[in-house]
Amino acid sequence: MSNIAVVFHSGYGHTQKQAEAVAKGANAALIAIDAEGNITEAQWEILKNAKAIIFGSPTYMGSVSWQFKKFADASSKPWFGQQWKDKIFGGFTNSATMNGDKHSTLHYFFTLAMQHSGIWVGTGLMPSNAKSAKRDDVNYVGSFAGAMMQTPSDASADEVNSGDLETARLYGERIAKIASQFHA
Template sequence: MTSANPKLAIIYYSATGHGTSMAARVATAAEAAGAEVRLRHAAETADPESFAHNPAWTANYEAHVGKPAATGEDIVWADAVIFGSPTRFGSPAAPLRAFLDSLGGLWSQGKLADKVYAGFTSTQTAHGGQESTLLNLYVTLMHFGGIIVAPGYTDPVKFVDGNPYGVGLIANRENITAFDDATADALDHLARRVVGVASRLA
């Protein structure tokens, strides 16, 4: 790491828009903390016809058309990376998993190591797999040789949202993209913490 103003890549997958909103919030907070930010989505792997019945999923997919998708170069460029994904049966969703699985060449060259990493997720229910999704993500990042910077309980906001592993949003069945103050504050804290640690390691 060589920059006093760290480079942060925010790489996320979002189906219906919750993750898109969370990633945008993290980006705003990170830029306010002094980071240079790249906001990148993991490319959709499902056929659009398969989710045509879901207006929120279709709208979010169409909103990403023409925007740059994440590549391994985004991680090589970055001093720190924050990943985001909804849970799929207790693990990161397939599009983010496919992106991570594509990084073997960079991993074998050591180009994913010694970077700060953290994550955020969303579930439809309170016990829908937030912890296991983040922990499964972090297992991969440990294989990278990454420096995992979880928020822990390093700020009073974490005693409100209660997630020491990252940030987790409890979404609802209407697929709204808004979230409560506790989640917003936790996302801001995660961004500041990752940027702060990356700055100290630079």
């Protein structure tokens, strides 16, 4: 492992696929927030020792899931001790519609990272915005702030877009690269 942690909640499995792609790119540990919004003490310790933390949640009603919010609220204990200060941060999200207010979720992650005195990393990926662009191109959804994925509401977790997963993987790679340069 590269001493990077991906902490995420996934309601239906779509965001888990995205988390797995980010983790693959970053060679990171996966920490799944459970259905009750909890992680284990051992997982809190992984976050404490990580050089980079990558947040992930589906976008529900314009923000993170309540399970992720519960995790974020529980992070006030590491916040009080400034345990995550100067760590590298990033984030990713998925929703059913192309826009889906995903930027609100990324802003939530950004604010949480800043409250923890962290350093945010964007995608570093140019958007696929030419007439020749195809839906499965890298960064087709066009986010600079963090990885965005769009999955139709009636699609299974096995039907997530390959370009969105590649965007997530490349984003994980970038975060790992920045973390290694910053902590060299």
